[in-house]
Each structure stands twice: as structure tokens, then as C-alpha cells.
Amino acid sequence: MSSMQFGIFSVSDITPDPTTGKAPTENERIRAWNAMAKKADEVGLDVFAIGEHHNPPFFSSSPTTTLAYIAAQTKNILLSTATTLITTNDPVKIAEDYAMLQHLSEGRMDLTLGRGNTGPVYPWFGYDIRDGIALAIEHYDLLRKLWTEDVVNWTGKHRTPLTGFTSTPRPLDGIPPFVWHGSIRSPQIAEQAAYYGDGFLHNNIFWNKEHTEQMVQLYRRRFAHYGHGEPEEAIVGLGGQVFMAETEQKAKDFFRPYFDNAPVYGGGASLEDFSELTPLTVGTPEMVIDRTLSFREWAGDYQRQMFLMDHAGLPLDVVLEQIEILGTEVVPVLRKEFDRMRAPGVPDAPTHAARVAASRADGSVESSAQPAARDDVDTGAAIAKQDGE
Amino acid sequence: METKRITVVAAGLSEPSSTRMLADRLAEATEGALLEHEVAAEITVVELRTLAVDIASMMVTRVETAAVQEAIKQVVEADAIIAVTPTFTMSYSGLFKSFFDLVDKDALTGVPVLLGATGGTARHSMVLDTAMRPLFAYLKAAVIPTGVYAASEEWATSGLSNRVQRAGRELASVIRNLPRARATDPFDPEGADFETFDQLIGRS
Numbered sequence: 001m002s003s004m005q006f007g008i009f010s011v012s013d014i015t016p017d018p019t020t021g022k023a024p025t026e027n028e029r030i031r032a033w034n035a036m037a038k039k040a041d042e043v044g045l046d047v048f049a050i051g052e053h054h055n056p057p058f059f060s061s062s063p064t065t066t067l068a069y070i071a072a073q074t075k076n077i078l079l080s081t082a083t084t085l086i087t088t089n090d091p092v093k094i095a096e097d098y099a100m101l102q103h104l105s106e107g108r109m110d111l112t113l114g115r116g117n118t119g120p121v122y123p124w125f126g127y128d129i130r131d132g133i134a135l136a137i138e139h140y141d142l143l144r145k146l147w148t149e150d151v152v153n154w155t156g157k158h159r160t161p162l163t164g165f166t167s168t169p170r171p172l173d174g175i176p177p178f179v180w181h182g183s184i185r186s187p188q189i190a191e192q193a194a195y196y197g198d199g200f201l202h203n204n205i206f207w208n209k210e211h212t213e214q215m216v217q218l219y220r221r222r223f224a225h226y227g228h229g230e231p232e233e234a235i236v237g238l239g240g241q242v243f244m245a246e247t248e249q250k251a252k253d254f255f256r257p258y259f260d261n262a263p264v265y266g267g268g269a270s271l272e273d274f275s276e277l278t279p280l281t282v283g284t285p286e287m288v289i290d291r292t293l294s295f296r297e298w299a300g301d302y303q304r305q306m307f308l309m310d311h312a313g314l315p316l317d318v319v320l321e322q323i324e325i326l327g328t329e330v331v332p333v334l335r336k337e338f339d340r341m342r343a344p345g346v347p348d349a350p351t352h353a354a355r356v357a358a359s360r361a362d363g364s365v366e367s368s369a370q371p372a373a374r375d376d377v378d379t380g381a382a383i384a385k386q387d388g389e
Numbered sequence: 390m391e392t393k394r395i396t397v398v399a400a401g402l403s404e405p406s407s408t409r410m411l412a413d414r415l416a417e418a419t420e421g422a423l424l425e426h427e428v429a430a431e432i433t434v435v436e437l438r439t440l441a442v443d444i445a446s447m448m449v450t451r452v453e454t455a456a457v458q459e460a461i462k463q464v465v466e467a468d469a470i471i472a473v474t475p476t477f478t479m480s481y482s483g484l485f486k487s488f489f490d491l492v493d494k495d496a497l498t499g500v501p502v503l504l505g506a507t508g509g510t511a512r513h514s515m516v517l518d519t520a521m522r523p524l525f526a527y528l529k530a531a532v533i534p535t536g537v538y539a540a541s542e543e544w545a546t547s548g549l550s551n552r553v554q555r556a557g558r559e560l561a562s563v564i565r566n567l568p569r570a571r572a573t574d575p576f577d578p579e580g581a582d583f584e585t586f587d588q589l590i591g592r593s
Contacts, residue, residue, distance in 0.1 A: 137589045174568065187575050188584050195586035206451050220394050226586075268450030277452050 005337050005349040006331045007047025008040055008081040008323060009239070009306045011201075012060035014341050015313035018261035023313070026059050030066075032316045036309075037070045039075040040319050043327025045299070046349070049080035049112065054121050057263070064097040071105035078351070079105060082203065082306065083182045086143070087135040088125035090159065093138075093274060095167040102172045107352025110178040111239075113140060115189075120348030131158065133188050140179075140192065149177035175359060178350045180304075182214070188216055199350065201237035205308055206265070208277050210237070213298040220300065233347055237304035238295055241280045244325050248283040254318075255282050262312035263374025285329040292330075293337055294341055301342050302348040305334070329351035392429040393564050395419060396467035400437045400485035407507045410435065410503065411539045411553075412473040415505050418524040418557025419471065422593050425567055433467075435460045435543040443486050457491065457545075469503070469564050470530070472521070476508035480520040489524065499570050501563040503556055504536035514538035514569040533559045 010033065016023035024032065037048040037329065048070065055236050062067065067079040079101070084094060099108050115132045138156045143154050146167040153159040171177065178198035184187030194198040200219040204212040210265035228234070245251035245259075249346040251310075252271065259271045259282070260379060274280055281291045294307060308324060310319040396415050399410030412434070420430040421495040437444070453461075462472060474485040507579045508514070517536035525532045533558040543549040547573030 133589070141590060188589055191584065191586055208453065214576050218578070222578060263450065265450040267452070268446040269452055270450075273446075273454070274450070275453060277454065298578065 002341060003348040004302070004335065005046035005078065005347070006326075006328070006334060007045050007049060007080070007304070007305045008036065008068065008079070008309050009047075009080075010036070010060075010310050011051040011082075012058045013263055014057045014059060015261075015311065017313040019316055020255045024316075027225055028316075029059055031067065031321070032310070034070060034073060035316060036323060037074055037077065037079075038320060039323045040327065041074040043324055045077060045323070045327050045331065047078050047080055047304065049082040049304065050084050050211075052085050052116070053118065054124060055118060057144070064101045068101050071101070071108060074315075078109070079109045080180075081111045082201075083112045083116070085116045085121065086113040086139050087115045087132055087321050088121050088127050089139075091139040091143040092146060092159075092162070092167060095143050096169075098177050099167065099169050099171050102177050102352070103169055105121070107175075107356075109352075110180065110262075110350070112180040112182045112199075114182040115186075127158070133186065134158070136189065137192060141198075144176070144196070147171050147310050151170070161173050172352065173356045175352065175355050176249070176357065178352075179274045180235075185211075185215070187218055190219040191222055193221050194228075195226050197223065197226065197228035199235035199237060199303070201239075201241035201304065201306075203306070204279055208280055209279075209298050209362040215309060216299050216302075229347075230341060231344070232300060232345065233369070235347065235350060236299060237301035237306065238255055238307050239279065239301055239308065240292060240295075241308040242288045242322075242326070242330075243282045243309075244285050244288055245323060246284065246328075247323060248287065251282045251284070258312040258314055266312070285308045285325055287355060288326075288330050289333050289337070293341075296338065296341065301338075301346040303347070310339050390427055392431050393423065393467065393468040394431045394433070394467050396463045397432060397434045397471045398464060398473070398485075398488065398550060400482050401435060401507070402475065402482070402484075404437055406437070406475070407539065407544070407576055408473050408475045408505075410544075411505050411537065413508055414550075414553045415471045415473065415537060415556060415560075418553050419469070419503070419510070419560045420557075422558045423564065424560035426561070427462070428561075428565060433463045434485055435463055437473075438489070441484055442536075443490065444484065445480065445529060447491060447492075448487060453481050459581075460488070464492060468498065468569060469501040469560055470497070471503045471505065471560070472525070473505035473507070474516075474521070476506050476513040476516045479504070479513070480516060481524070492528070494510070494528060496528075497525070499575045500530050501560060501567070501569060502530040502532045503560040505539070505556075506536070507539045509541055511538070511540040511543070514540070531563060531569070532588060533563055535559050551580070 002332035014029050040048050050060050050063055053280055054061055061144045063081050115136055119129050135158055142154055152162050175180045180201040181189050182201045202212050202215050223234035224231045243251055243255040280335050281288050309322050397412045399409045399412040416432050423430050434539045443457045474481040502525050504517050506516045517538055537556045539549055573582045575582050
């Protein structure tokens, strides 16, 4: 495993191809994800991550179902989310679903928690958007307990209390899935990631580097404040968006109609202005390499670089070709160059195997990794135990 | 001499515009009133006309250009704001509203604001109190009592000058006596507005 992970992430939009006017069906797009993940695995990318949405034109409402299916069809690629809604999902269900995914994928997964960007999702799931930060904080507090404590007694403001509850399956090898916290503008979430010593992923695809730097540096500083190591040892991930061809002109000519009609940013700034203001790079693989390598100048040495490749109605064959170029021409150079520039002491990107090895080395997890036998397997006994505490 | 930063936001569309003229006169009156109390004014003018395309682009893409970023910074960091719009279809112009839509809703809390508006006839003068004042009330700004509306026919009258002078004195007085309480940087862990994890989880 290399010190940095490179991957692709997708929001799951179903958008008509602006050059033909034809939109893929839901089934075609869902199948396309599987093809993309397999291609990414074949060409040696490290991560395939998917978003979570609960409204059209997006289809990705059930990330763990999707990722488990993909896990069965791929060999090495790590499966992740971008993001899992920590606010409106029940943390108990997140604990269960992702622990199950962890077992089925043999640890080849992690997840990125976020608050989402669609306001109505809160009321649809019975919550209030004004509680967004509070929900993210409280739900994650519970999620961690569910993964690290075999029997959980818990009371909070936003969810019904738990007494004598055991989330199953227990995390694989006694090591919970690695968690990234994703936020583009909330210092509270950078603080949360730092407090726990978890990863922080800034999806900067709509943001200038000054803003992204401010968020990443706050997280690094607070990571050190909470005693997890030096600021340089914090675990950072970034976003990116690229489209490549043999020449810059060819790349721009092909990509421009997709850019101009893209959901979210289409109809606004020109491709050229947008490329200057955000990480978007439309050009040759060399241009993508140079641009991406420059991220470390303001973010510091970091662990994960994700690319958006399949949105705005781009046809699957084009997306697969882009993944191929990324995996064969871009990432090998990025690995080598990032490694060459990397300061000593910067941790490698987290993987399940490395985390298991590290915890065994410091004795925090028994090598058998069998959960301790419970003496309170029925609720009555658990309540009695809690009352006696 | 103490210096106060005043940012003038002018949403006029023509060049030169009567909106910009009113804005400049309000800024001048405020500066004069401050000088009487040995306070200097550093005045920055944000002409929204030059930012119109960037503002529209930011509305649809969320991507901030350097020029819009600088304009917003000038507004949220000011000691006082003079906001002047032409009256369009019974209200402030869409450009004026779009710009303030991009300003964080808490960034103007407690900032002294002087309102000004221009229009063809005096019949639209209620725009100050029916449109502009509620907008800045929502933003929790400290809007001063006198707003100045200038109809085309008034540019030759002393009535307008008197109102401009009075508004300038009122704004200067608020700037001196009730200076804005500055929000601290939410990204500064030592700042008063930073929320530590203990505060977030409610254990502190």
C-alpha cells in the first residue's frame, strides 16, 4: 500500500448527455457504477466512493447495499462514501450497516460522514436542519460507542435512549471502520474530526485554495491540540475534478458542453474561470499531475486524493476511458512524486490491515479479536446491571 | 486620530448614477460629522454594477470570484455601511438584493447601517422602510433612524441636502457611541466565537 490513496467519487446524478439529449435510466446508471468501480480496481486506483442522496436526480439512497455488491466484484479497491449522512440516518443503523460492509469486504472499506446539502432531507427524515451540527456531533458520539463498546447504555437529545444494546456484527478484528469527517465550511466539523483524531476530508471542488487551506490547517492545529500527534500527522483528504485528453484543446472541446450544462455549476462561470478558481483541471494528464501535486503546497502532505469523473451526463465509455488514463498515466506519477516530496513522519493513508497491525503492536486489541462473552444478553439483565451501576 | 472604516454599497446601474451620487454625498456627510469629533473615515466604495456578472455566477455555481470575495470582505469588516439602491418595481434592485444574499446572515450583526434610495418620483420613498429596513433587520444590523430617499426632482433642493446632513450626523454618532461589536474569526481556536468540542457536545 502506498502512502497516499487516489480514487474517484461520485454524487450519483442522472443527467441527460447534453450532446445527445439522452438520459441514462436509473438501472443503466446503477450498473455503470459497478463498471466504473471494476475499472478503477483493474487500473490500480485505491478508492471508490459514493454519495448518499434521497431525491432525484440522484439514485444513491442505499450506499452499503451498493458497496457490498461492488466489494463482491472487485479485488483490491477500498470502498468508501462521500458522504454518509450522519445527521438524518439513525446512528444505530449506520453502525450495523457499515460493520456488516466491513465484514463482507474483509475490511476493504471506510466512510466519510457529512451533513448533506439538501435541506428537505431533514424534515423528510423527521429532523430539523437547524440541528445539523448538533446532530452530527451527537450521532457520531453514539456511533463510536456502538463500535467500541460491546454493551451500550446511552441517552441523548436527538434519539431514543439505548439500554443494554449491542450493535451487531461487531467491527471486524475489533477495529471499527476508519472515519473521515467531511465538511466544506463548518469549523465545528474540523474540530470534531480533530478531537477524535479521525480523518478530515475537504471536498474542495467548488472552493478556492485559500478557503480549503483555512479549513485543513484548523483541523491540523486542533488535531495536535487534542494530543494525537503533530499537525503534520493529521489525516487529510481532498477532492478534485479533471477531464483529460492528449491535448488541452481536445479536452476542452469535448468537456465544454458537459461543463456548460452541468447540474450545480452549469450556466455560471466559464470553464476557464472555474478552472482558475477551483481545482477543476481540463487538459492533458501532465497538467492534471502538475495541478494535483501543487495541492500539497497549501494542504501539506496528505493521505487521500479523490477525483470526480462521472457527472453531468458524461457517457460511460468516456468515463471508463478517463478512469483508465487516471489509473495508468496520472496516478503512478503522482504516487512517485508525492512520495519523493513527502516529509518524514507523515503517516500513510489508513487501511484496515495497518490499523489492525498497529493496535496489536500496542496491545490495545487481543490478537484473537473475539468479542468478550457477554453476561447480559437479555435486556432485563442489562437494565438490572445499569440500575446497579 | 482614530480611523473608522466605512463601506459604501451602491447598486446604481448607469454611469454616473444618481444612486452613486447620493451614496457619495451620504459618505461625505458622515465623514464630515466624524471629523468634527476628530475621527477619520476610511471610505471604500463597492459599485455592484461592476460585479453584476460575478454575483449572478456565484448565485448559480457557489464559486466566489476574487472581486466578489473582496467586496464581501469590505462589507463585513466595515465599522459602518452606507447602502444605496435605485428603486425598481416597488423595491430595491435585484442586484442589490443578490449581493446581500451572498453575505453571511450573521456577518452584519450590530453593524451601523445608513440606508439610501433613489427613484424617479417621491411616491416610491417608502422603499426605505418597506423593503430596505426589513432586509437589514433580518441581518440584525443597527439601522439608523433616518434614511434618505432622493427623487429626481429633489436634486436641486435644500431639503435633500438637509436630510443627507442629518443622516450623516446620525451615522457618525452611532459609529462613535455604539461601535459595532466585532465578531471574532470562527476559525481562530483562541477566538471567542470558536466552539470547542466540549462546548459542541454540551459537556462544558
